Amino acid sequence: MIKQGLWFLLFLFSLSVNATTISVALSSSPSNLSPFFNVDANSQNLNRLIHTSLIDVDENMEPVCRLCESFEERFDNGKQILKFTLKKGVKFWDAKEIKAIDIKRAHELFTDTKEIKSIFRFAFGRIKEVRVLSEYVVELVYEEFKLDNIANLVLFKILKLSRDWKEGRPEVTEIIGAGDYTPSHISELSIKLKALKPSLSDIEFKVVKDETTLALKLINNEIDVSFADISARKFDWLKKRADHLAFYSRPSSNYKYLSPNHENEHLKELNVRKALSHLIEREKIKLFKFKNNITLAKSLFSKDFPAIYQNFSIDEYSPEKAKKLLEEIGYQRDEKGWHKNNRYIELNWISNNNKSTIELVKTMIKSFESFGLKINLTVQEWGTFMKGIKKSNFDLVFAQWVGFTGPEMLEYVFHTKSFPPKGGNRGKYSNSKFDELVDKASIETKKDKRNFYYKKALAIANDDYSYINLWHPNHMLITRKCIDGLKIYPNGSFIGLNKLVSRCGN
DSSP: HHHHHHHHHHHHTTSOOSOEEEEEEEESSOOOTTTTTTTTTHHHHHHHHHBBBSSSEETTTTESSEEEEEEEEEEEETTEEEEEEEEEBBTTSSSSSOHHHHHEEEHHHHHOOOTTTTHHHHHHEEEEEEEEEEEEEEEESSOOOHHHHHGGGGGOOOEESSSOOSSSOOOGGGGGSSSSEEEEEOOSEEEEESSSSSSOOOOEEEOOOOHHHHHHHHHHHHHHHOOOOOOOOHHHHHHHTTTTTTEEEOOOOOEEEEETTSTHHHHHSHHHHHHHTTTTHHHIIIITTTTTOEEEEEEEEESTTTTOOOOOOOOOOOHHHHHHHHHTOOOOOEEEEEEETTTTTTEEEEEEEHHHHHHHHHHHHHHHHTTOOOOEEEEHHHHHHHHHHHOOSEEEEEEEEEESSSSHHHHHHGGGGGOOTSSSSSSOOHHHHHHHHHHHHHHHOOOHHHHHHHHHHHHHHHHHHEEEEEEEEEEEEEEETTTOOOOTTTTTTSGGGGGOOSSOOO
């Protein structure tokens, strides 16, 4: 076993040096590059390059083969069975070809509960059997149909270990993957990936937390591609001053919203929620705060989800309509504000302490207060803020959802059974007709019929103002003009980075 481990290390260090290294800026360090334990977006995205999975998602947020040539789904006595035909000739880093038996062995590593204890062992534990049908054909047998069974496979990396495993968590250097890159250096502020194909460039991810520092590094050609967070103002400022840079702004699948607490005595009234929506100056925010680098949201799902997207209307800014909506249900205004049955509208809004977030929240609150609503803003550090959200300790909160891959998200955020701590329905929205439709969709195996139920459920949630829709942030990416081949995915995936070509001469 020692010889095998030494051989593996010699293999890594004997790789030929590629002519170019492309530097990519990130805003934060990945928390854990081990595919057994990575939970944050940067870690999972880096592992898309380092490791390979049976499937991933494409530009339309639909599953697409990576390691497989094809896959098909069938059902047998309630069991969901996924059959994969593997690509031939794909090899692990130790030059051994991946075959069906390796899928079975990788599954055993992820579901081991005695030694490794991957955080994904419960999700992949749903796979009750891995059937090796031939050298290149394998079936995953799930005890029951779940909508996220296929989506979760994006995180099921096909890998093995450099030695027999007895105890403890394997180090990243002890994991043999099959991706196009292998990590050659890992530190808090820098991760270097070695390309394993002569046609690819090496990649160095550099953590740049401050956007002013990021701008200077881009101007000075110290960064080739930026995936780092940057404000629309700084993005626009750079765009006017740096002729050697290329700028990309693409709508993302992420979703920003204002969540009302539906148990609040005022916010439980539909007309009150509608009125708040008509008091948000979305177009001005889009133009002046974001320099048009957002897409106004019509629902939780953007156009990147064509199977579920619906062209709902966007509320215009209209204090007149808000006034009419409140008066229709018996509210009156005096010098103290809006009231009904001697109960004045007074709402507690919590916010995290991010500077740009506070600025946006105060902009919306200013419109509410000008209309005569009393808003009490509490700014909290991130940990306290998240605890408050998860316990529904708010009347209003400005928040976002990121990383969701399909309509099953509706159950998590809006179903009555998803009230905290069981799920993400932190605004405590409840509608029995919505629940019934989502329940039907969750067990429907025919995709078209399932999406039919989901679209009807989404229309109900939208009409109920379960959330007050705000916008989908754009992915704002910057590259040097001598970098070609950038492909931008709606979920911010790094998987397209293996198409980059540098003409920069470094």
